[in-house]
Each structure stands twice: as structure tokens, then as C-alpha cells.
Amino acid sequence: MPSLRHDLLALVVPRLRGAGAVTDPAAERASVESCHAGLDRRLPTRTVPAFGLRYEHEVDDSAGFPVHVLTRRGTSPARTLVWLHGGGFVSPLDPVHVRYAARLADALGVRVLLPDYPLAPEHTWRDSLEPLVELATRWANGPGLGGLLLGGDSAGGGLALALAQALRERGQVRPERLLLVSPWVDLTTSSPATAWFDRRDPWLHSSSLRLYARWWAGLPDDAPDDHPDLARTEVSPALGDLGDLPPTLMLCGTRDLLVPACRRLATRAAEAGWDLTYVEEPGAIHVYPLLPGIPEAARAWTTTLEHLR
Known part of the structure; x- marks a missing residue:
């Protein structure tokens, strides 16, 4: 059973995030683009106490977009963690992401890279994936x-x-x-169970996911659900080749619209011989491991550190 604090956050967080179904794609596009035009692209650090005293913060612009580099002061880590933030490909880095990244830097003694990758609908996966490949390669192979x-x-x-x-x-x-927290790995939303979880999830809505998926794939708002560009590996990696991937931990809750695709990915991983550990938290909502002060997140944190260490 979910904890009382979890259930309280399950009520509050979606309201604070403005969660809702999309009824007018054109209006949603205009709203999102207007929001992007006024974005403050500085790193949101307000959830991390004494951030400037505890962390060195640099910005690497070599990818063509800002990549925030966090290092705990007084350390010279060799390992690098690239953390890619959520937000439906339409929302920027959030204070919650920065708090989680800072915790990982502390607990693992690693350098953390937070790419502020280009957002949809103005941009698609084509504007992010190759620069991220180059970024990861550069930080993995650099001196020291x-x-x-x-x-x-x-x-x-x-x-x-x-x-x-x-x-x-x-x-x-x-x-x-590799660590996947409530990942959106299948943008086709083709699982038959999606409709059932859509009614159960208090945060995510299939109408918005379908629209954002089209934007990320570079498709028009009215593209069909079975358009092949939604199923390509770069967009829906769960449908791609899963061989020879690194050991992976995937976490998801059962009140999450994305859980059918996570289950499908776990099944395909086993068939492919990929070392993927899937942990499903009963009754937990989307990205529950990032939520503050709940026992479900504490359990996920312990499992995460065991995996990444």
C-alpha cells in the first residue's frame, strides 16, 4: 500500500504542475511556444541548500545548447553521470531535477552533467541525439x-x-x-493497457502524451497513431535493438500511464538477454523516486545507489 504522504503528494503535485488533458492541439502548441519564448534558462537551484557553497557549477556550450556541469567542491571525480531531465520533451530543467542530480553527485562522488536540450515543438529528437552522443563521448574519453x-x-x-x-x-x-526512472520509452502508446492506466494516473494524460510524441518525432499534430516515425528507435527506444546495452535499473509505479511500456520493455529485455532490473512500486505515481520525503522514494534511492555504485 502506498504511504499516506505519497497519496497526499499524488493529489497535490499534479495540480501544482498544471496537469490536464489536451482538447485543442493548436492552442496547446501556442501555449507551449509562448512559455518557451519567456524561459529563464539559468539553472534552477533553489531546492538545493547552499548550492553555491557546496558545488562548482560550469556551463558547457559545446553541444550547441547549455550543459550544466555540477561537481562537489573539493572533489575531482573521474566518473561522469549524464542525467537527462523529464518534462514530456516540452518542459525545461526543473528544481526537482537539480535536487536529485545534486544528491547523486554527493552520494556517488561523480560529476553530473545536466543537458538543457532543445524542446519540442520547436525542436525534435534530431536536434538533441547526435549532440548528446558527441557530448557523452567527449566526457567519457577526455584526459583524466x-x-x-x-x-x-x-x-x-x-x-x-x-x-x-x-x-x-x-x-x-x-x-x-544506466538508470531509467519512470521512462517514456514507447511514444506509440500502442499497449492495449494504456487506456486503463490513463484513467488511473492522476498526473499524465494520453491526449497530451500523444501530441508531445508527435512534436518530438517531428510530425504534424494530426499524424496517425501508427505513423512509422513514432516507432523508430530514436523516438521509441523500447522498440529498438536491446542487445549489448549496459546493466540497467528501471523504476516505475503502478499508477503511471507509462507502466505498460515499461513492462513491455522488461519483457523484451529478458528476451534479448539484456541485464535489466525492473522494480515496480505498487500504487506509486509517475517519477515517484524524485518526490521528497516518502518511503517509496527512500526505497528507490537505496536500490539506485546499489546499482550505480
Whole structure:
């Protein structure tokens, strides 16, 4: 059974995030583009106490978009974690992502890279994936560097898996570990169980996911659900080749619209011989491991550190 605090957050967080179904795609596009036009692209650090005193923060612009580099002061880590943030490919880095990344930097003694990758609908996967491949390769092979970890939550989790597949195809860098938190790995939303979980999820809505998926794939708003560009590996990595990927931990709750695709990915991973550990938290909502002060997140944190260490 979910904890009382979890259930309280399950009520509050979707309201704070403005979760809702999309009824007018054109209006949603205009709203999102207007929001992007006024974005403050500085790193949101307000959830991390004494951030400037505890962490060195640099910005690497070599990818063509800002990549925030966090290092705990007084340390010289060899390993690098690339963390790709969620937000449906339409929302920027959030204070919750920065807090989680800072916790990982502390607990693992790693350098953390937070790419502020280009957002849809103005941009598609084509504007992010290849620059991320080059970024990961550069930080894995640079002088004094050794060991690359990849991870992401929600849309960022799907992008992290696509990045791992792209790195495998290049044959130059093999990440040590991969962490997927409630990942969006199948943008076709083709699972028959999706409709049932759509009614159960208090946060995500299939109408918005279908629209954002089209934007990320570079398709018009009215493209059909079975358009082949939604199923290509770069967009829906769960449908791609799962062989020779790094050991992976995937976490998801059962009140999450994305859980059918996570289950499908776990099944395909077993068939492919991929070392993927899937942990499903009963009754937990989307990205529950990032939520503050709940026992479900504490359990996920312990499991995460065991995996990444």
C-alpha cells in the first residue's frame, strides 16, 4: 500500500504542475511556444541548500545548447553521470531535477552533467541525439576521465535509452550503468493497457502524451497513431535493438500511464538477454523516486545507489 504522504503528494503535485488533458492541439502548441519564448534558462537551484557553497557549477556550450556541469567542491571525480531531465520533451530543467542530480553527485562522488536540450515543438529528437552522443563521448574519453553513467526520468529516461543505443552503434563508448526512472520509452502508446492506466494516473494524460510524441518525432499534430516515425528507435527506444546495452535499473509505479511500456520493455529485455532490473512500486505515481520525503522514494534511492555504485 502506498504511504499516506505519497497519496497526499499524488493529489497535490499534479495540480501544482498544471496537469490536464489536451482538447485543442493548436492552442496547446501556442501555449507551449509562448512559455518557451519567456524561459529563464539559468539553472534552477533553489531546492538545493547552499548550492553555491557546496558545488562548482560550469556551463558547457559545446553541444550547441547549455550543459550544466555540477561537481562537489573539493572533489575531482573521474566518473561522469549524464542525467537527462523529464518534462514530456516540452518542459525545461526543473528544481526537482537539480535536487536529485545534486544528491547523486554527493552520494556517488561523480560529476553530473545536466543537458538543457532543445524542446519540442520547436525542436525534435534530431536536434538533441547526435549532440548528446558527441557530448557523452567527449566526457567519457577526455584526459583524466573514466567511467560514464547515463540516466534520466520520464521523457529523459527514454532519451537516455536512445542515447545508450546510439553510443552502442558508434562503438566508441560503453556506459557502465544506466538508470531509467519512470521512462517514456514507447511514444506509440500502442499497449492495449494504456487506456486503463490513463484513467488511473492522476498526473499524465494520453491526449497530451500523444501530441508531445508527435512534436518530438517531428510530425504534424494530426499524424496517425501508427505513423512509422513514432516507432523508430530514436523516438521509441523500447522498440529498438536491446542487445549489448549496459546493466540497467528501471523504476516505475503502478499508477503511471507509462507502466505498460515499461513492462513491455522488461519483457523484451529478458528476451534479448539484456541485464535489466525492473522494480515496480505498487500504487506509486509517475517519477515517484524524485518526490521528497516518502518511503517509496527512500526505497528507490537505496536500490539506485546499489546499482550505480
